[in-house]
Amino acid sequence: MPLYAQLTRAIRFAIATGRLRIGEQLPTVRQLAVDLRVNANTVAKVYAELERSGILETRRGVGTFVSAHHLTPVHREEHEKHLQDLVDRFVEEASAMGFSLDDLLDQLQSRRKKETKNVEFYNESDSNEE
Amino acid sequence: MPLYAQLTRAIRFAIATGRLRIGEQLPTVRQLAVDLRVNANTVAKVYAELERSGILETRRGVGTFVSAHHLTPVHREEHEKHLQDLVDRFVEEASAMGFSLDDLLDQLQSRRKKETKNVEFYNESDSNEE
DNA sequence: CGACTTGTACTAGTGTCGTAGTACAATCCG
DNA sequence: CGGATTGTACTACGACACTAGTACAAGTCG
Numbered sequence: 001m002p003l004y005a006q007l008t009r010a011i012r013f014a015i016a017t018g019r020l021r022i023g024e025q026l027p028t029v030r031q032l033a034v035d036l037r038v039n040a041n042t043v044a045k046v047y048a049e050l051e052r053s054g055i056l057e058t059r060r061g062v063g064t065f066v067s068a069h070h071l072t073p074v075h076r077e078e079h080e081k082h083l084q085d086l087v088d089r090f091v092e093e094a095s096a097m098g099f100s101l102d103d104l105l106d107q108l109q110s111r112r113k114k115e116t117k118n119v120e121f122y123n124e125s126d127s128n129e130e
Numbered sequence: 131m132p133l134y135a136q137l138t139r140a141i142r143f144a145i146a147t148g149r150l151r152i153g154e155q156l157p158t159v160r161q162l163a164v165d166l167r168v169n170a171n172t173v174a175k176v177y178a179e180l181e182r183s184g185i186l187e188t189r190r191g192v193g194t195f196v197s198a199h200h201l202t203p204v205h206r207e208e209h210e211k212h213l214q215d216l217v218d219r220f221v222e223e224a225s226a227m228g229f230s231l232d233d234l235l236d237q238l239q240s241r242r243k244k245e246t247k248n249v250e251f252y253n254e255s256d257s258n259e260e
Numbered sequence: 261c262g263a264c265t266t267g268t269a270c271t272a273g274t275g276t277c278g279t280a281g282t283a284c285a286a287t288c289c290g
Numbered sequence: 291c292g293g294a295t296t297g298t299a300c301t302a303c304g305a306c307a308c309t310a311g312t313a314c315a316a317g318t319c320g
Contacts, residue, residue, distance in 0.1 A: 002308060009226040016228030029267065039310045044267065061266045061317030083229055087237045090220045096139040098146030099213055101242050107217045108238065112231050132278055159297065169280045174297065191287030191296045 003038055007046045015055060015066055022071075026056070026064045133168055137176045145185060145196055152201075156186070156194045 014020040026032070029047060033040040047064050050056040054069040069075055094104055144150040156162070159177060163170040177194050180186040184205055187197040199205055224234055 012228065013226045016225070042309060058267060063266065082227060083224070083233065083237060086220070086224060086227070087234070087241070091241070094213065094216060095146070096143045097209070097212060097216070098142065101238065101245055103213065104217070105235070105238055105242065107213060108231065108235055111217070111221070112235065115231055172279060188297060193296065
C-alpha cells in the first residue's frame with residue numbers, strides 16, 4: 001500500500017478512535033515528513049485530501065488541525081453515503097466470488113461475537129483516551 | 131476497472147449463478163477476443179488465472195471448460211478463506227472510516243430485507259436455468 | 261516591515277500495470 | 291503424417307500512480 005494511503009488511513013483512524021481530538025494540531029508537513037522519512041509533498045497531499053473531505057483544517061503559517069465539521073448533519077449524511085458505497089463494492093465483489101448476502105452476514109456476525117468478547121476487558125465507551 | 135478484471139468477474143459470476151455449468155465449454159481465446167474487441171492474450175490471461183484458481187480447465191487444441199473442482203471439500207475450504215480475507219479488508223477499511231462492525235451489520239441487514247422482497251417474485255432456488 | 265514558519269504549485273523521474281503484437285508449442289482430426 | 295485449431299511465452303509500448311526535488315505564496319509574530 002502506498003505511503004500516502006497508509007498515512008491517510010492512520011490519521012482517519014486516529015480521529016475516529018479519539019486519539020486525535022477536535023481542534024488538536026497535527027505535526028507540520030515538514031516535521032512529519034522528517035519523522036516518517038518521506039517527502040514533505042507526500043504529507044501535504046494527505047493533509048490536502050483530508051481537508052477536502054472536511055476532516056482537517058489548514059491555516060498557512062500556523063498549522064493543520066482536526067476540524068469539527070465531520071460532526072455536522074450534512075457531513076454525517078455524506079459519511080453514511082460513503083459507507084453505502086463501500087458496502088456496494090463489497091457485496092458486488094463477494095457475489096462475483098459466488099457468495100450470497102447471507103454468507104457475508106454470517107461471517108460478520110461470527111466476528112462480532114469474538115469482538116465483544118475482547119471488548120469486555122476494557123468496558124469503556126469508544127471515544128476515550130488511549 | 132481493467133478489462134481482464136471485468137472479464138474475470140463476469141465469468142466467475144456466470145459460474146456462480148449457474149449460467150455456465152460444469153463441463154461446459156467457453157469460447158476460444160481468439161473468438162472471445164474478437165467478440166470483446168480485445169487482444170487474445172488478455173483473454174488467455176484470464177483463462178489462465180481462473181485455471182490456477184481451479185475454476186476452469188484448459189486442454190490445448192480442444193478448448194477451455196468449466197471445471198468440477200470447485201465443489202470439492204478442499205476447494206470449498208479455500209474458498210471460505212478467500213471470503214474471510216475479503217471481509218478482513220472490508221472491516222479494516224470501514225474502521226479506518228470510523229465505522230464499527232455493528233454499523234456494517236446494520237447496512238447489510240437492511241439490504242437483505244430489500245433483496246428478499248425482490249426474490250419473492252422468482253421464488254426459485256439459486257442454481258437454475260436463466 | 262522583515263525574518264520565519266507554514267502550506268502549496270510545478271516539474272520530473274521511476275516503477276508498475278494493462279494491453280497488444282508476434283511467434284511458438286501442443287493437440288486434434290482427416 | 292500434416293494442416294488446422296487450440297492455448298502459451300516473450301517482448302514492447304503506453305499510461306498512470308507515486309514519490310521526490312525545488313521554488314513559491316501566504317500567513318504569523320517580534
